[in-house]
Amino acid sequence: MPEMSDGGARRRYSRRQVVAGAAAVGAGTALAGPVGRAAADGGTGTGTGTGTGAGEGAPGAFGPLTVRPSDRRYADLSRGANRRWTGTPDAVRLVGSADQVVAAVQEAVDTGRKPAVRSGGHCYEDFVTSDDVRLVIDTSFLDRVGYDPARRAFFIEPGARLGDAYRALYKGWGVTVPGGTCPTVGAGGHIVGGGYGALSRLHGLVVDHLYGVEAVVVDANGTARKVVATREENDPLRELLWAHTGAGGGSLGVVTRYWMRAPGAGGTDPAGLLPQPPSELLVSTVSWPWEGMTEAAFCTILRNYGRWCERNSAPGSPYASLFSQLKPAHRSAGSFSMTTQIDASVPDAAGLMDAFLAEVGRGAGIAHRVDDRRTIPWLHATTSWPGFTAPDTTMRFKAKSAYMRKGFPEDQLKAFHRHLTRDDFAGPMSLVMISAYGGRINAVSAGDTAVPQRDSVMKLHYVTFWQDAADDARHLSWIREFYQDVYAASGGVPRPGDVTDGCFVNYADADLNEARWNGSGVPWHELYFKGNYRRLQAAKARWDPRDVFRHGQSVRLPGRT
Structure with missing residues (x-):
């Protein structure tokens, strides 16, 4: 499911300078990569692109630009994708370099104004729009993607949207990162939250490939500065890098650059430093009508799907390249669907797909309808095919999440059916996206990254969309009662245990903070981070001792709740 995004006026700018040329950034590393038409034609080269990340005086650097309430642009820039939330900051600062971020953060500290950071605008809750946020730092123009030969790593700036990053990496070098399936998501929040996607069963989480990070932090004296942390064993800032492998945004500082390199990758050939995606994918979308769908048939489909995930989610599974999302929607939608992709080059890919589809529907007594089935190139499937992607939205929404270590117990199956067929609620865009999980994700230990859920077989994303503010209470009540x-059986939340394993920080859910919605006795931060939270707090104490970067679910300083 998308981690929704705004885009705004930056679209043309981003297309013009998808990849960067040589420039000095951060610690002074040289940057090189395809530029402009050379990339489109298959060539490579170096040069200075518009909006280099160098400094305030870099030629062509964007910004800084300050938008205040009297500016006609303020209404757009004071909100993100979720139209439930509109901020009232004193100003929105659009930045085009890391030095501009340092200046903006320093100004916020010096004037006592709480800052918040926006890249793609996908925050599910009001963490960037709450009333106490007085300065929004908009990094959407920090959007370059390229290769850094000095670090032997690819860089992605926080404002780059995933679709643009995939295009740049693939067209330039034939590589990718196993990130999310919505191309409009900003890399800034997606990566630091431990993002996943359709290639994660094959290659792991995107943070499993995170080599380094440049971030703007504030020390105990109130001084903002840039620091670079890598995963090198002798890097004294290595713990800061670890904290960016799943802590979520808005807790430690402002990311101004990520560097990506696959673990264990050697050599200097860029094409060998990140995963190479399949050339083509066999894709499928099938659906089941609600008409004639009994409770037994519905539960059979979900039960079969969960059991298949249990049996086929080990690292090295023959089905590692198969990613699927079962999307049971409310009955008012008329039907619900399942979307699947598999590497088309896998031996007997079509047979594997057929066997999977047959197993999910076996015994239900109601046949699925084939809505789409074809072989298409990977980049087209990833950035344009509507199976897993979603357009920018201007809707209101509320979401929740869960990790599953096993298939669905009977009481959960019946609860799914009960709320998806309620007659007192109509929501054709109210559904649960149940993603096949595991595979290479589960080959990593719980403490190796800040993401501790490393033995799950499914990941669930509950979401309801609507347009009118007058319908807020109805939709919020439905999804809360459903969840x-x-x-x-575990206090109204997926408490870590034998069957469930907590929640996903990028699908932020402020309800987890409240006892009336979370009666498990397990605090929100344990649901997200489990035993890794204390280590995150230690990183917070070192890198944000003044708690400059804070929101409703940011990592707390030790001793605070």
Whole structure:
């Protein structure tokens, strides 16, 4: 499911300078990569692109630009994708370099104004728009993607949207990162939250490939500065890098650059430093009508899907390249669907796909309808095919999440059916996206990254969309009651245990903070981070001792709740 995004006026700018040329950034590393038409034609080269990340005086650098409430642009820039939330900051600062970020953060500290950071605008809750946020630092123009030969790593700036990053990496070098499936998501929040996507069963989480990070932090004296942390064993800032492998945004500082390199990758050939995606994918979308769908048939489909995930989510599974998302929607939608992709070059890919589809529907007594099935190039499937992607939205929404270590117990199946067929609620865009998980993700230990859920077989994304503010209460009540009913046996949330394993920080859910919605006795931060939270707090104490970067679910300083 998308981690929704705004885009705004930066689209033309980003297309013009998808990849960067040589420039001095951060610690002074040289940057090189395809530029402009050379990339489109298959050539490579170096040069200075518009909006280099160098400094305030870099030729062609964008900004800084300050938008205040009297500016006609303020209404757009004071909100993100979720139209439930509109901020009232004193100003929005659009930045085009890391030095501009340092200046903006320093200004916020010196004037006592709480800052917040926006890249793609996908924050699910009001963490960037709450009333106490007085300065929004908009990094959407920090959007370059390229290769850094000095670090033998690819760089992605926080404002780059995933679709643009995939295009640049693939067209320039034939590589990618196993990130999310919505091309409009900003890399800034996606990566630091431990993002996943359709290639994660094959290659792991995107943070499993995170080599380094440049971030603007504030020390105990109130001085903002840039620091670079890498995963090198002798790097004294290595713990800061670890904290960016899943802590979520807005807790430690402002990311101004990520460097990506696959673990264990050697040599100097860029094409060998990140995963190479399949050339082509066999894709499928099937659906089941609600008409004639009994409770037994519905539960059979979900039960079969969960059991298949249990049996086929080990690292090295023959089905590692198969990613699927079962999307049971409310009955008012008329039907619900399942979307699947598999590497088309895998031996008997079509047979594997057929066997999977047959197993999910076996015994349901109701046949699926084939809505789409074809072989298409990977980049087209990833950035344009509507199976897993979603357009920018201007809707209101509320979301929740869960990790599953096993298939669905019977009480959960019945709760799913009960709330998806309620007659007192109509929501054709109200659904649960159940993603096949595991594979290479589960080959990493719980403490190797800040993401501790490393033995799950499914990941669930509950979401309801609507347009009118007058319908807020109705949709919020439905999704809250649905979620609490599914996890009634563990206090209304997916408490870590034998079957469930907590929640995903990028699908932020402020309800987890409240006892009326979370009766498990397990605090929100344990649901997200489990035993890794204390280590994150230690990183917070070192890198943000003044708690400059804070929101409703940011990592707390030690001793605070």
